[in-house]
Amino acid sequence: MSLRDLVYTISPSWLRATVGSRLMYAMTIPFDALEDLAAYAVRARFPDLAPTDAWPYIERDRQIMRGTWELAPAWLARCRQWLDRWAHAGSPWGLLMGARACLSPYLCPVSLVTSIGTWDGYLLSQQDGPTVEPIHSTTAANWNWDEYSWPWINQNGAWNRAWLIIWPVGTPWTQSTQTWGDGSTWDAGELWDIAGGTAAQFTQLLAAVTLWKSAFTWIPAVIITWNGTDFGNAGQGAQPDGHYGTWSKIVPGIYGRPTRVASRYAGAAYLAGVT
Amino acid sequence: MIPTLSSLIATITPANALSNILQIANGLGLSTTSWGPFGVVMTMLETMAQVVSQQSVDVSLIAQGGYVTTAAAMTDSNGNPITTWLDLVAGEMFNVTRQQAVAASGLVAISNTSTTPRGPFAVGTVHIQHPRTGATYSNSVAGEQMYGSAIAGTPFYSTMHFAADAAYTGSAGNMVAGVMPVLTTPYPGCSCVALGTHGSSSALVGTDAATNDAVLAACQAKLGAIAPNGAPGALVSVATTPAIVAAYGTVSAIITRARKSLNTSNGAVYLYIANANGPALSSDAAIVQLAEQALAVPTGMSLTVQPALTQLILVQAYIYCDGTPNNFATLAANAVEAYFASLPIGGTNLVVTGVVPISGILAAIQNALTSSVTGINLGSPLVNVTMSSPYVVPVLDPASFFVVTQVPVPT
Numbered sequence: 001m002s003l004r005d006l007v008y009t010i011s012p013s014w015l016r017a018t019v020g021s022r023l024m025y026a027m028t029i030p031f032d033a034l035e036d037l038a039a040y041a042v043r044a045r046f047p048d049l050a051p052t053d054a055w056p057y058i059e060r061d062r063q064i065m066r067g068t069w070e071l072a073p074a075w076l077a078r079c080r081q082w083l084d085r086w087a088h089a090g091s092p093w094g095l096l097m098g099a100r101a102c103l104s105p106y107l108c109p110v111s112l113v114t115s116i117g118t119w120d121g122y123l124l125s126q127q128d129g130p131t132v133e134p135i136h137s138t139t140a141a142n143w144n145w146d147e148y149s150w151p152w153i154n155q156n157g158a159w160n161r162a163w164l165i166i167w168p169v170g171t172p173w174t175q176s177t178q179t180w181g182d183g184s185t186w187d188a189g190e191l192w193d194i195a196g197g198t199a200a201q202f203t204q205l206l207a208a209v210t211l212w213k214s215a216f217t218w219i220p221a222v223i224i225t226w227n228g229t230d231f232g233n234a235g236q237g238a239q240p241d242g243h244y245g246t247w248s249k250i251v252p253g254i255y256g257r258p259t260r261v262a263s264r265y266a267g268a269a270y271l272a273g274v275t
Numbered sequence: 276m277i278p279t280l281s282s283l284i285a286t287i288t289p290a291n292a293l294s295n296i297l298q299i300a301n302g303l304g305l306s307t308t309s310w311g312p313f314g315v316v317m318t319m320l321e322t323m324a325q326v327v328s329q330q331s332v333d334v335s336l337i338a339q340g341g342y343v344t345t346a347a348a349m350t351d352s353n354g355n356p357i358t359t360w361l362d363l364v365a366g367e368m369f370n371v372t373r374q375q376a377v378a379a380s381g382l383v384a385i386s387n388t389s390t391t392p393r394g395p396f397a398v399g400t401v402h403i404q405h406p407r408t409g410a411t412y413s414n415s416v417a418g419e420q421m422y423g424s425a426i427a428g429t430p431f432y433s434t435m436h437f438a439a440d441a442a443y444t445g446s447a448g449n450m451v452a453g454v455m456p457v458l459t460t461p462y463p464g465c466s467c468v469a470l471g472t473h474g475s476s477s478a479l480v481g482t483d484a485a486t487n488d489a490v491l492a493a494c495q496a497k498l499g500a501i502a503p504n505g506a507p508g509a510l511v512s513v514a515t516t517p518a519i520v521a522a523y524g525t526v527s528a529i530i531t532r533a534r535k536s537l538n539t540s541n542g543a544v545y546l547y548i549a550n551a552n553g554p555a556l557s558s559d560a561a562i563v564q565l566a567e568q569a570l571a572v573p574t575g576m577s578l579t580v581q582p583a584l585t586q587l588i589l590v591q592a593y594i595y596c597d598g599t600p601n602n603f604a605t606l607a608a609n610a611v612e613a614y615f616a617s618l619p620i621g622g623t624n625l626v627v628t629g630v631v632p633i634s635g636i637l638a639a640i641q642n643a644l645t646s647s648v649t650g651i652n653l654g655s656p657l658v659n660v661t662m663s664s665p666y667v668v669p670v671l672d673p674a675s676f677f678v679v680t681q682v683p684v685p686t
Contacts, residue, residue: 022304025299025303026297026303027296027319027320029299030295030296030327034327034331034334037278037283037331040278040283040338041283041337041341044280044338045341049277051278051283052279054341054342057344057345058342060344061342061343062498063495063498082498083501086498087502089498089499089502089509090502090504091502094502094506152540159542160544160576210507211507214505214576215510215535215544216572216573216576216578218537218539218542275536
């Protein structure tokens, strides 16, 4: 029963007459409104009942950041799963889910490979989630990022490294066709190697990696590649050859003269990693 | 339609509430213009409008209190932080308890050159004072003495436990190594010696009550501690939760700040820690190391906990005020020290290295002083201070002090 109905019910007959009842109505209706607002204020903390301008607060409270393209129902579902998802923080599982959220709703293939050749990943169109474990495989010593670029790093046992590989199938991210000296304007807001994306999207991706990775893991690079057969977990396609620690390497050129060439496969983009 | 959060948070003024009521009444056909301003009906409506306005504040607080993020930002009508809602949300949802202010305490060495022993003393009967900040301390353990010297004129050193008095609870009672307290309860031949010598503590460190921002950060870091895989938040959460650390030993001062670092040349992972006074002691780091290893470091991983590094910052402020000279220099110095104590390791605006913003220093001084101050100029620093590394904590350079210029304002 609303307050205005209650007041009418308990009012003496002289207050139920024309003027009295209208006056009481005008006086009590603000309190009915306040009661409704209080109920909404309580509900506003629950993701599914919250007004949209409350979402940023829920996002920060639960540390479940909404991806650039992520649809509201998917993000709301993740918000309900926040504790289940946080239970995986620091593991490859948690990191892959965090990266996948930045790509949602596109269910792109993603993999995480460690320096000792353990692989975890989700396949194209495979749903991820706190109860859907990524596919795990081990192919020892099939990943050689920088053995020749930084031999001392490898010798010092930087075994706690992992690389995130994303095949952005279906996303607006495409490989840039621009080349150095093609007449483009410097600092015009475009990204090197990637078209269709914004710097903010990749900042968000790296922030997600930082948030969800283990404190003990160093991600030297995030690889975005457009050829589905490259960087395969069985060693198929393009693979790092131990010179990927730097952007260029020296190889024998004409007449055996040392020549500097790009060290990394040009069919992919490489985001600077995070510690 | 669901009302927006901003509309739920917005409060209704009594005038607006009255206007709404009158509008409704008018819409119902009542002749509202005939109600005189001091008539019975209008007085009743104005009273109702006041109640509506007040209850809209309650609705606003309920809405804000639903999120730890907004609860942390809640202020009362005077702009003071509201802590009750955040404490409730943080406690009930994250099991995070606000750190209450802790008084600085520790051992102070006292020299007695006379052959007469003094004491044993009852608690609270011997008093000392910080020569710069004016903070006062009282002895906190019964039965301690200032033993007499065997040879008159040759000092004999005794140590006694002291704790900051209630007025100086928190970082206001901090005393760093090298400071020579003043024995304000006089005993002939007896005097305090510099802190950090003759068996005294290296520092007396108090901890301020956690701010809303600190409680919010603790809640967010706590999420990382849910997982057993060494999420960065877990390391910070363990180090800065006193109840957890206490299970592995007694630290000399509560760890209020922690920051992780991964060395990319060899993969080693470090956690730098600091208390409200600056870098934590190495012995404290060893205790935190035990807690981290047990609770936040995954099997087979290795973490090294070590004290943060120190960066001394010279602060000189010219404080202009009318009236008689006051204790502004002390108040300002204490405020800047408290501000530095609240800054994260590495400073704010952290990208590679952070800064100590001069705006923060100025705000700290302004907030500490009274209305008789007419102006404040910073002589140093003149620009934001860049932290020399991400692992340093700013500490007020004890060698520098506030130059206070008391300029009477012409009337």
